[in-house]
Amino acid sequence: MKIIVGSDHAGWSLKKEILPLLEELEIEYKDVGTDCADSVDYPDFAQPVAKQVASGEFDYGVLICGTGIGMSITANKVPGIRCALVNDMFSAEMSRRHNNANVLAIGERVIGPGLAKAIVEKWLTTEFEGGRHGKRVEKMMGTESE
Numbered sequence: 001m002k003i004i005v006g007s008d009h010a011g012w013s014l015k016k017e018i019l020p021l022l023e024e025l026e027i028e029y030k031d032v033g034t035d036c037a038d039s040v041d042y043p044d045f046a047q048p049v050a051k052q053v054a055s056g057e058f059d060y061g062v063l064i065c066g067t068g069i070g071m072s073i074t075a076n077k078v079p080g081i082r083c084a085l086v087n088d089m090f091s092a093e094m095s096r097r098h099n100n101a102n103v104l105a106i107g108e109r110v111i112g113p114g115l116a117k118a119i120v121e122k123w124l125t126t127e128f129e130g131g132r133h134g135k136r137v138e139k140m141m142g143t144e145s146e
Contacts, residue, residue, distance in 0.1 A: 003029040004058040006045035011064030014108035021117045046074035054080035061103040068107035075103045092119040096126035098133045
């Protein structure tokens with residue numbers, strides 16, 4: 001499994017908590033920034049993450065900003081992306097199990113580091129069920145070509 005991770009300034013501190021978790025789980029990752037708390041524009045980090053997941057270069061992406069909202073909206077503009085904004089464990093599981101989300105967005109100003117790490121781990125270890133959910137995901141993704 002290969003993960004690509006990006007954050008803006010408002011998610012930078014939380015990203016520093018998430019990266020050691022990925023190392024602990026022995027998950028290969030690439031951090032595309034930002035590397036400090038200086039103000040930056042979240043699309044500059046959400047777009048490369050989403051594009052590299054959509055291209056197949058990475059299996060999944062993790063995006064972190066203040067709320068996760070801007071990152072998730074930006075990522076979902078990229079064809080092939082199913083970015084889920086997650087603030088709780090149940091949504092983390094269901095976004096993978098039923099929606100086959102390929103990018104996770106979380107907000108540093110919304111959830112603390114303990115919950116964030118639990119969400120990331122649950123999200124990365126939950127498998128897509130397929131079946132009737134696969135049919136629904138196909139319908140969802142079909143709207144991109146309309």
